[in-house]
Amino acid sequence: MHIGFITPEYPHPKVKQAAGIATSIKNLVVVLVSKGVNVTVFVYHQNKSEVFKDEDVEIHLIPSKKYKLFTWYLYRKHIQNYINLVVDKKEIDILEAPDWTGITAFMRLKAPLFIRFHGSDAYFCKLENRKQKFKNFMFEKLALKRAAAYIAPTDFAGSLTQKIFDLKKEDIKTIHNGLSLENFKNESPEIFKRNNILYIGTIIRKKGVLELAKIFNKVIAENPGAKLILIGGDSSDIETGESSTYKLMEKIFSDEAKKQVNYLGKIPYKEVRKHIKNAHICTFPSFAETLGMVTIESMAMQKPVVNTNIGWANELIDDGxxxxxxxxxxxxxxxxxxxxxxxxxxLCLKFGKAARQKVETFFDINKNADINIDYYKSI
Incomplete structure (x- = not known):
C-alpha cells in the first residue's frame, strides 16, 4: 500500500512550520513505514520546491504561488496537478488531507481521499462561539463532501463535525491519534521539580490561557512557591486585536504571580519532553481541541493532569x-x-501510573496504525 498525506506542516527543518497537525501526522507515518507501507508527504505553502527523504518518508515541498486573480482556486488546482502526477508515477493508492481550510476543495484527485478531522475552522468557531466567514465554511464543506471517508481523533470531534457539515455518520471512523510510547518514558515519576505547573500550547485565547492566569493568581495566594512554566508560540488576540496574547496574560497576573511565571516561548520538541518530566503537574484548560496531543504526552510520562472537561477531554481522562x-x-x-x-x-503518583495505563490502552500508535491500515483497505 502507498499512502500520500497532504498537509500544510510537518516536523522537519526544511518545512516552514510544525504544530499539532504535523506531530500527529509524523507519529503515524513513521509507524506506517515500519509496517511496510509506502508514504509520501506533500507539504504545501512552502518557500521552495524540493523533494527529499526523512526516516524513509518521501517529502515533497510545494511552494506558495500567487496569481493576479482567484489565487484561492488556482493554487488549489496547482497542488492538485502536482499531486496527480506523483500519484500516477508512484502508484499512490490513497490520499489523506486535513479538514482545516478545506484545501482539497475544487481538487479532482486520482486516488480516494480520506479527510482527517484535525479541526476545521468551522469546528473551532462553533466551540468558541465565533462567527465564521461564509467563504471558509463553503471551502471546508466542499472539501469534505468530495472525500471518500473521514477519520476523527475522538468521538466528540467526529460527532460535532458531522453535525456542522451534515455528513453521513456511517462514513466517519474514530481512530485516536497516538504516540510512540518508547519516546515518552519516565522511569522515575517520583522525581520532579516541586510546585512546577507546566502548560504547553499556543498562547491564545481559545486554549484557556487567560483563565489560567486567573487560576495561577489564586494558586500563588495559597502557595507562594508555585511556579508556572509556559511553552508555546505567542499569538494575536482575535477579540481585542492585541498582537500578543501573552501581554494580555501579563495584565491579569498579580505582582506576586508575575515573579513566578517563566514563559519560554517555542522550544525544540525534544526539550519539551524534559520539561514534562520535570513538571509537578501539567495543565491544559483549553476551550477548543479535537484531541490534545500534549495531554496524552503528559499522561504517558506519568504526570498528573488537570484538564478541561469539554467534550473531547472526557475521552482522554477519567475524572478522579x-x-x-x-x-x-x-x-x-x-x-x-x-x-x-x-x-x-x-495522589500524583497514583494518577500518573493510571494515566500511563490509559495511554497504553488507547493511544499506542503501533496499535492505532493497524486500525488506520485496516480502515484504508476497507475503502
Whole structure:
C-alpha cells in the first residue's frame, strides 16, 4: 500500500512550520513505514520546491504561488496537478488531507481521499462561539463532501463535525491519534521539580490561557512557591486585536504571580519532553481541541493532569481516576484541584501510573496504525 498525506506542516527543518497537525501526522507515518507501507508527504505553502527523504518518508515541498486573480482556486488546482502526477508515477493508492481550510476543495484527485478531522475552522468557531466567514465554511464543506471517508481523533470531534457539515455518520471512523510510547518514558515519576505547573500550547485565547492566569493568581495566594512554566508560540488576540496574547496574560497576573511565571516561548520538541518530566503537574484548560496531543504526552510520562472537561477531554481522562477534568471558567474548582495535587504526592503518583495505563490502552500508535491500515483497505 502507498499512502500520500497532504498537509500544510510537518516536523522537519526544511518545512516552514510544525504544530499539532504535523506531530500527529509524523507519529503515524513513521509507524506506517515500519509496517511496510509506502508514504509520501506533500507539504504545501512552502518557500521552495524540493523533494527529499526523512526516516524513509518521501517529502515533497510545494511552494506558495500567487496569481493576479482567484489565487484561492488556482493554487488549489496547482497542488492538485502536482499531486496527480506523483500519484500516477508512484502508484499512490490513497490520499489523506486535513479538514482545516478545506484545501482539497475544487481538487479532482486520482486516488480516494480520506479527510482527517484535525479541526476545521468551522469546528473551532462553533466551540468558541465565533462567527465564521461564509467563504471558509463553503471551502471546508466542499472539501469534505468530495472525500471518500473521514477519520476523527475522538468521538466528540467526529460527532460535532458531522453535525456542522451534515455528513453521513456511517462514513466517519474514530481512530485516536497516538504516540510512540518508547519516546515518552519516565522511569522515575517520583522525581520532579516541586510546585512546577507546566502548560504547553499556543498562547491564545481559545486554549484557556487567560483563565489560567486567573487560576495561577489564586494558586500563588495559597502557595507562594508555585511556579508556572509556559511553552508555546505567542499569538494575536482575535477579540481585542492585541498582537500578543501573552501581554494580555501579563495584565491579569498579580505582582506576586508575575515573579513566578517563566514563559519560554517555542522550544525544540525534544526539550519539551524534559520539561514534562520535570513538571509537578501539567495543565491544559483549553476551550477548543479535537484531541490534545500534549495531554496524552503528559499522561504517558506519568504526570498528573488537570484538564478541561469539554467534550473531547472526557475521552482522554477519567475524572478522579487518572487526572482531573474541570471547566476552565470554574476558576475556584480549577485552583482547588491544582492545589490538591501539589499537596498530595501519593495522589500524583497514583494518577500518573493510571494515566500511563490509559495511554497504553488507547493511544499506542503501533496499535492505532493497524486500525488506520485496516480502515484504508476497507475503502
Amino acid at each position: 481516576v487518572n487526572g482531573y477534568l474541570v471547566h476552565p471558567e470554574d476558576i475556584e474548582l480549577y485552583t482547588e484541584k491544582l492545589l490538591e495535587l501539589i499537596n498530595d504526592d501519593k
